[in-house]
Amino acid sequence: MDTFVQLVINGLMLGGLFAIISVGLTLIFGIIRLVNFAHGELLMVGMYLTWLGTTQLGLHPYVLAPPVVLALFVVGLLIQRFILQPLLDARDAHVQIFATVGLSTALINLALLVFGADLYATPSSGVRDSIALGPYRILVGQLVMFVCGIAVVAALHLFMERSYLGRAIRATAQHRAAAQLMGVDVKRIYMVTFGIGAACVGLAAVLVAPIYPASPTVGTYFVLTAFVVVVLGGMGSLHGAFIGALIIGLVDSLSGFYIAPDLKEVVIFGLFITILLLRPTGLFGLGRGSE
Amino acid sequence: MLTLHDVQAGYGRTTILHGIHVEVRAGEVVTIVGANGAGKTTTLRTVAGLVRPTAGRITFEGEEIGHLPPHEVVARGITLIPEGRQLFPFMSVRDNLRMGAYTPHARDRMRQTMDEVLDLFPRVREKLEQHAGSLSGGEQQMVAIARGMMARPKLLMFDEPSLGLAPIIVSQVFDVVERIVQTGVTVLLVEQNVFRTLSIADRGYVLENGAIVMNDSGAALLRDDHVRRAYLGI
Numbered sequence: 001m002d003t004f005v006q007l008v009i010n011g012l013m014l015g016g017l018f019a020i021i022s023v024g025l026t027l028i029f030g031i032i033r034l035v036n037f038a039h040g041e042l043l044m045v046g047m048y049l050t051w052l053g054t055t056q057l058g059l060h061p062y063v064l065a066p067p068v069v070l071a072l073f074v075v076g077l078l079i080q081r082f083i084l085q086p087l088l089d090a091r092d093a094h095v096q097i098f099a100t101v102g103l104s105t106a107l108i109n110l111a112l113l114v115f116g117a118d119l120y121a122t123p124s125s126g127v128r129d130s131i132a133l134g135p136y137r138i139l140v141g142q143l144v145m146f147v148c149g150i151a152v153v154a155a156l157h158l159f160m161e162r163s164y165l166g167r168a169i170r171a172t173a174q175h176r177a178a179a180q181l182m183g184v185d186v187k188r189i190y191m192v193t194f195g196i197g198a199a200c201v202g203l204a205a206v207l208v209a210p211i212y213p214a215s216p217t218v219g220t221y222f223v224l225t226a227f228v229v230v231v232l233g234g235m236g237s238l239h240g241a242f243i244g245a246l247i248i249g250l251v252d253s254l255s256g257f258y259i260a261p262d263l264k265e266v267v268i269f270g271l272f273i274t275i276l277l278l279r280p281t282g283l284f285g286l287g288r289g290s291e
Numbered sequence: 292m293l294t295l296h297d298v299q300a301g302y303g304r305t306t307i308l309h310g311i312h313v314e315v316r317a318g319e320v321v322t323i324v325g326a327n328g329a330g331k332t333t334t335l336r337t338v339a340g341l342v343r344p345t346a347g348r349i350t351f352e353g354e355e356i357g358h359l360p361p362h363e364v365v366a367r368g369i370t371l372i373p374e375g376r377q378l379f380p381f382m383s384v385r386d387n388l389r390m391g392a393y394t395p396h397a398r399d400r401m402r403q404t405m406d407e408v409l410d411l412f413p414r415v416r417e418k419l420e421q422h423a424g425s426l427s428g429g430e431q432q433m434v435a436i437a438r439g440m441m442a443r444p445k446l447l448m449f450d451e452p453s454l455g456l457a458p459i460i461v462s463q464v465f466d467v468v469e470r471i472v473q474t475g476v477t478v479l480l481v482e483q484n485v486f487r488t489l490s491i492a493d494r495g496y497v498l499e500n501g502a503i504v505m506n507d508s509g510a511a512l513l514r515d516d517h518v519r520r521a522y523l524g525i
Contacts, residue, residue, distance in 0.1 A: 164389075164398065171379045171390050178377035181339060183365035183394040183442065 006136050007253045013142035015249025016149025017204060021222055022229040022241040023153055024200035030236025031173045031193045033093070034084065037100040039226065040219025041107035042198050046072050046205025047214035048111065051120045054209075060125050061210045062144070069202040076198025079103065080191045088187075104219075111216035119213035127210040145207045152200060153242045160238070169193055173236075225252070228272045234285030243283060292317045292477055293338065293369070293446055298347035298357075300337040307333040309501040310347060315446065320478045322488045322509065324522055325498035331481040332374055334498070335448050338479075339371040340364040351446070366394045368445035374454060376435040380424030384415060384434055387423050391441025400443065408440045411470060429460035436467060447471065448479045465491070485522040489513045497522075 021043065028036045046068050053064040083103060087096045127141035160166035172179040172189045180186055204222075212218065229248050233240025248268060255267040275282065295313040299306060307330045315321045323331050336342045338349060340361035349357040351367055359367075379387050388408070392401040409416040415437050418426060423434055432452060439447060449468065453461040465487050472478055472491065482488040489495055492509035497518060505512065512518050 164393070167382075167386060167390060168393060170382065174379040174381055175377055177341065178373065178379065179390070180341065180361040181365065181371050181373060181377070182390045182438075183362045183397075184390075185360070185362045 002135050003257070007257050008250060009133075009136055009138060010142070011250035011253030012246055013138065013146045013249070014252055015246035016142075016146035017207060017245075018222075018226060018229050018249055019149035019242050019245035020145075020152050020200050020204040020207070021226040022233070022245050023156055023238055024197035024204075025223070025226050026230045026233065026236055026238065026241040027156070027200075028194055028197040029230065030238075031169055032080075032084075032190050033173075034100070035097050036194075036197065037097065038079070038104040038107060039197075039201060040221075040223030041104045041111075042072060042075065042201045042219070043205050043208070043222055044111060044214065044216065044219040045075065045107065046202040047122070047209045047212075047218060048115060048120065049202075050206050050209035051122045051214050054122050054125075061122055061127065061206055065203060065206045068206050069199045072202030072205070073195040073199035076195035077191045079198070080194035084194070085187055085190065088190075108216045115214075115216070117216065119215050121213040122209035124210040139211075141207065141211050148203060148207060149242070149245065152203065153238060156196075156200075156238055165192065225268060228268055230282075231272060232275050232282055234282030237282070237284040240282055240284030292319075292352060293479070294348075294350045295334070295338070296348040296350070298334075298337060298344050298349060300333055300342050300344045302333075302342070306345070307501050308337065308344075311498070311501070311503050313496055313503065315477060315479050317445075317477055318475065319493045320472050320480065320491060320509075322480045322482065322492040322495045323498050324482075324485045324488065324495055324512075324518070326521075329498045330501040331498055332450055333501075335371055335450050335479070335481055338364070338369065338448065341371075362394075365442060366396065368396075368443075369448065370439045370442045370444035370446070371448045371450065372435050372439040372452065374450040376428075376431045378423040378431055378434055378438070380422065382423055383420050384423050384426070385419040387434055387438050388415075388419075388441050391438035392443075394442060397442045401441070404441055404443055408437050411440070411467070411474075412437045429456050429463065432456060432460070432464055433467065436464075436471075440471065444476065446477045446479060448481075450481050451483060452480075453482060453484050485518070486513070489518075 025036060025039050028034055049068050049071060050061050050064050053059050054061050083099055084096050087099055129140050130137040131140065160170055168179065168184045169189055172184060172186055176186055225248060229244040230241055232247060233244030251268055251271060252264055256264040259267060293315040295311055297310045297312065299308055299310050301307040323334060325331050333342060337344055340359050344357045348355060351369060356364055356367060379390060388405060392398050392404060397404065412433050415433050418430060423431065426434065453464045456464065461484065469491055480488060489509040489512050495509050495512045496503050497505040
């Protein structure tokens with residue numbers, strides 16, 4: 001029983017991390033209608049930035065959160081402005097998706113060129129210390145991930161519901177032409193949306209770096225899981241992504257122990273295929289014709 | 292106020308408007324009548340910036356606006372209430388109206404405008420918290436008009452506001468348009484209900500196959516033989 005509870009705690013904490021990565025992905029999908037295959041590589045860029053900041057400037061990884069988040073926000077804006085926006089009027093909407101695949105490959109190879117294939121471990125400076133909670137233990141880093149996950153989802157929810165900009169973002173997703181007629185600059189909305197999605201992944205990078213070493217392909221593992229989360233929660237749904245992230249975190253943690261560590265991805269992707277077969281709109285998906 | 296000078300526009304390689312001249316003066320109600328596919332909607336979409344003119348000039352209050360993207364046209368004071376309502380279906384009616392006041396100029400006075408607009412649309416006030424997508428067609432049209440008013444436009448363009456509505460609702464829509472006209476907003480109206488439209492219009496243009504074939508006062512067009520035969524079935 002103690003083991004089970006400990007695994008549940010681990011799973012929920014991991015879910016917090018998945019939530020941060022997934023909300024960015026689901027936001028970009030829901031608003032821009034774009035599957036961002038370079039999402040993992042943005043995580044990778046953020047992790048190298050965190051490594052640089054800690055080893056070259058001697059800063060604590062968490063102190064780097066504001067600059068890394070800001071840097072990724074700007075990177076996201078620029079990607080939308082200079083790579084995706086020129087393709088906005090392309091005849092085939094899939095061109096944009098292929099562009100993100102290309103961007104992903106380019107970033108991986110850029111990282112190989114600059115850093116090589118070695119693993120770069122960010123100094124953990126207390127992040128791996130554990131807190132005792134009765135018979136259970138939680139790593140400081142895990143707890144921070146969980147708290148940040150909730151905070152990010154709550155902040156995004158408030159932003160989307162309450163602010164003028166958030167309302168304009170939702171309006172653009174629901175009816176792009178009508179949003180333009182209200183005076184919304186749709187290109188700017190897309191830039192901001194991609195920027196926010198990238199900024200979320202920047203925060204995730206800062207939180208992951210002290211626990212998991214950076215490498216050119218590090219993004220793949222986390223973001224493939226995030227894709228499962230997004231599909232489970234319903235593509236485009238923020239609270240769906242949050243609940244989905246917690247569920248996948250639990251599945252990851254429990255199947256890694258009760259089935260086999262090597263097989264947990266089999267379980268996760270088995271679940272992925274099951275969702276696609278039985279409920280392709282996910283838990284909170286809007287279903288067909290929701291434009 | 293608004294002048295279209297020899298404007299050509301279309302979609303891709305298809306030209307819809309073959310050089311049209313239209314003028315709307317401040318305080319007027321001007322209508323464009325014509326058959327389906329004549330280019331009425333394209334005219335309004337071109338003014339709104341959704342379609343870029345391939346030739347000709349569009350000026351508003353003396354400034355060239357033909358090259359501006361839609362959000363900048365709205366900021367200048369031109370609002371289009373589009374055909375088919377085009378509400379934000381998963382937003383409350385209140386949020387739809389808030390979106391109507393998105394431009395900085397309108398946002399500053401949103402509360403006041405909201406009160407004024409809701410006085411004009413008492414039925415909309417009762418539905419404020421409902422999702423726009425859950426309303427009936429007539430209610431949605433009222434919300435679409437109210438949302439357009441929220442921008443505090445100088446020129447309000449209506450594209451087929453009565454399309455697809457039951458006759459009694461059509462009558463209500465025209466009542467609303469007349470009340471809006473009385474508030475002093477300049478109106479450019481495209482509508483399939485030619486008789487009622489010409490009755491309230493100061494002037495009208497007849498658009499056929501992308502060209503203006505007649506323009507005269509609303510009353511004169513109502514008496515015209517060609518208009519009576521082609522559009523009124525008399």
